[in-house]
Amino acid sequence: MAIEHRIRPKYKTRNEAIVARLREDAGAGAPIDPAMRIKRLTAETAIQMALLHGGDWRVQIDHEIGLVVVARRRQKRIR
Known part of the structure; x- marks a missing residue:
């Protein structure tokens, strides 16, 4: 096709x-769905943090407890 x-x-x-x-x-x-706006803005923040500081960043959002986290992913240790 x-x-x-x-x-x-x-x-x-x-x-x-x-x-x-x-x-x-x-x-x-x-009008934009507030949940989608939060998801988009946190993703943009994670991208900007990666550009500024390097590394791989993750986003965690929990609407039930009011939590928004943008944090660097931990590097896996090679043993």
Whole structure:
């Protein structure tokens, strides 16, 4: 199957895409799910920490107890 048949457009028409871009530029975009926003922002923070300090960083989010952790992964010791 050709790749163009696998890609689904985000908007049905070009006009819808233009209106969505204008709304976003004006700061009136569609509301974002708070849980998804937290996940995206913590992932961005982990990426920035990796760029700044190096290493591999992990994200842990627990909404039940109110925990957000961005921490460097421990290096495995070779014995």
